[in-house]
Amino acid sequence: MTTSTADGTATPTGARTGAPAGAGRGVIALLAVACGVAVGNVYFPQAAAPAVAAGLGVGAGTAAGVVSAAQFGYAAGIFLLVPLGDRVPHRRLIVALLAATAAALAVAGAAPGAGVLLAASAAAGAATVVAPVIGPMAAGLVPADRRGLVSGVMLSGSLGGMLLSRSLGGPLAQWLGWRSPYLVAAALALVLAAVLWRALPATVPPSGHAYRRLLVEPLVLLRQEPQLRRSCFYQAAVFGAFSAVWTGVALLLGGPRYGLGAPAVGALALVNAATMLCTPVAGRAADRRGADAVSLWAMVGVLASAGVLAVGCAGGALGLVGLAAGSLLLDVAMQSGMVANQVRNYALRADARSRVNTAYMTCGYLGGAAGSWLAARVYGGFGWAGVCALTGALAASALVRHAAAMRRRGPARHAAATVDAAGGGA
Numbered sequence: 493m494t495t496s497t498a499d500g501t502a503t504p505t506g507a508r509t510g511a512p513a514g515a516g517r518g519v520i521a522l523l524a525v526a527c528g529v530a531v532g533n534v535y536f537p538q539a540a541a542p543a544v545a546a547g548l549g550v551g552a553g554t555a556a557g558v559v560s561a562a563q564f565g566y567a568a569g570i571f572l573l574v575p576l577g578d579r580v581p582h583r584r585l586i587v588a589l590l591a592a593t594a595a596a597l598a599v600a601g602a603a604p605g606a607g608v609l610l611a612a613s614a615a616a617g618a619a620t621v622v623a624p625v626i627g628p629m630a631a632g633l634v635p636a637d638r639r640g641l642v643s644g645v646m647l648s649g650s651l652g653g654m655l656l657s658r659s660l661g662g663p664l665a666q667w668l669g670w671r672s673p674y675l676v677a678a679a680l681a682l683v684l685a686a687v688l689w690r691a692l693p694a695t696v697p698p699s700g701h702a703y704r705r706l707l708v709e710p711l712v713l714l715r716q717e718p719q720l721r722r723s724c725f726y727q728a729a730v731f732g733a734f735s736a737v738w739t740g741v742a743l744l745l746g747g748p749r750y751g752l753g754a755p756a757v758g759a760l761a762l763v764n765a766a767t768m769l770c771t772p773v774a775g776r777a778a779d780r781r782g783a784d785a786v787s788l789w790a791m792v793g794v795l796a797s798a799g800v801l802a803v804g805c806a807g808g809a810l811g812l813v814g815l816a817a818g819s820l821l822l823d824v825a826m827q828s829g830m831v832a833n834q835v836r837n838y839a840l841r842a843d844a845r846s847r848v849n850t851a852y853m854t855c856g857y858l859g860g861a862a863g864s865w866l867a868a869r870v871y872g873g874f875g876w877a878g879v880c881a882l883t884g885a886l887a888a889s890a891l892v893r894h895a896a897a898m899r900r901r902g903p904a905r906h907a908a909a910t911v912d913a914a915g916g917g918a
Contacts, residue, residue, distance in 0.1 A: 519633070522691055523626050524645050526586070528653025529680050530622035533593060534566050535654045536661030537613060540673050543665035550606050561610045565617025570853050574624045575706040577846030578699040582629040583692040590685035592619040594678045601674030620681075623650050624853055628845030629695065631838040637779050640786075643834045644775025647827055648768045655765050698843040709844065710851035717840055717848075722897055723833040724852055726787055728859025729890040733794050733883040734826045735860040736867035737801060740879035741815060743871050749807045763816050764823040774828035778835045784898070786832035791891045793825025798884035805876050822883075830856075 537544075537559045545555035576585055593616055600612035627646055631639045661673045701709070713720055741760065745752045778786045800821060803814025837848050863886065870878040 524649030532657030539662035597678035640778030724855035732863030790829030
């Protein structure tokens with residue numbers, strides 16, 4: 493049996509979540525740290541790639557393949573392992589994933605050659621899908637009116653891990669050798685696993701389905717839940733725009749107009765660390781005003797960022813200011829939209845939050861991959877202005893979809909009000 497929420501979503505009335513009634517700030521903060529450590533394992537290999545190439549005596553393409561192996565492993569882990577969050581107690585699953593991550597990273601750090609490093613990197617990427625497991629868990633540990641805030645805090649932790657791993661991974665590999673970031677990350681994962689085993693509350697998994705059914709369920713949920721399809725479309729479009737910009741900006745800054753290379757891209761990414769402070773604010777707004785309001789602001793923000801980023805076509809100091817301001821606006825808008833989507837998703841099925849998250853993140857990754865692919869080709873034909881136009885078009889597609897959803901909600905609300913009035917008159 494389900495009940496309908498104000499935004500038309502359905503929530504099971506008797507869902508067996510098994511979560512405690514609440515979670516203290518210490519547990520929430522620890523979960524955010526875990527998100528950061530886990531996500532960082534996907535991104536530090538990017539900064540360590542040059543040292544890997546030099547240390548193993550392989551080409552840049554092989555070193556880049558190590559990065560790709562971790563990313564493909566992460567995508568596989570989302571599909572194959574995250575649904576287990578609805579079947580296996582969260583504490584046991586999170587600790588097991590961190591322990592497996594530590595083992596894979598240790599093997600990578602001791603790898604005698606590129607083949608072992610590639611395989612271990614893929615295994616580490618698959619096992620480090622802790623953040624997508626923690627998100628649904630954290631949502632179940634707090635009341636519904638705090639889920640936006642908590643989702644924003646988890647996302648801030650992930651962003652912090654991404655930025656710190658990129659910032660520290662390169663210097664660590666340069667000073668102590670390419671193996672050092674892998675071994676340090678392995679030690680962090682192992683220590684965190686021990687801490688979480690003692691600190692996390694026990695939860696009861698909401699599903700007893702067989703593993704095979706868990707893998708199929710995200711597709712079933714996409715068919716059954718229109719609100720989930722809407723969140724997936726929003727994230728695919730907005731994350732596609734985000735990926736398009738960061739693919740294109742690397743080509744722009746390394747090209748003849750600027751001639752700055754990869755360090756400039758890294759510096760531009762660090763400017764956007766301010767996004768970490770914005771996601772909890774977006775979460776509070778989603779709690780108070782609703783997910784749809786924050787989604788609208790996010791889409792408008794992405795659309796506006798396309799215009800600001802276009803100033804980068806001017807080159808020089810003015811162009812750099814435009815790129816910094818536009819990318820910051822884009823990051824804030826994209827991350828805020830992701831918080832709103834998660835709030836909408838977590839209200840759908842308390843008995844299937846991990847499977848809902850699997851469907852959502854898979855669609856988001858597909859949108860991001862499509863955005864990167866399109867950006868590389870658009871840049872070749874139309875330059876940076878074409879990438880900005882692509883960004884605006886993707887944001888506009890999300891806005892059109894959002895407007896259509898709001899129009900459909902209007903008559904539904906009117907009909908519900910009419911029924912309520914008739915019932916009151918009776």
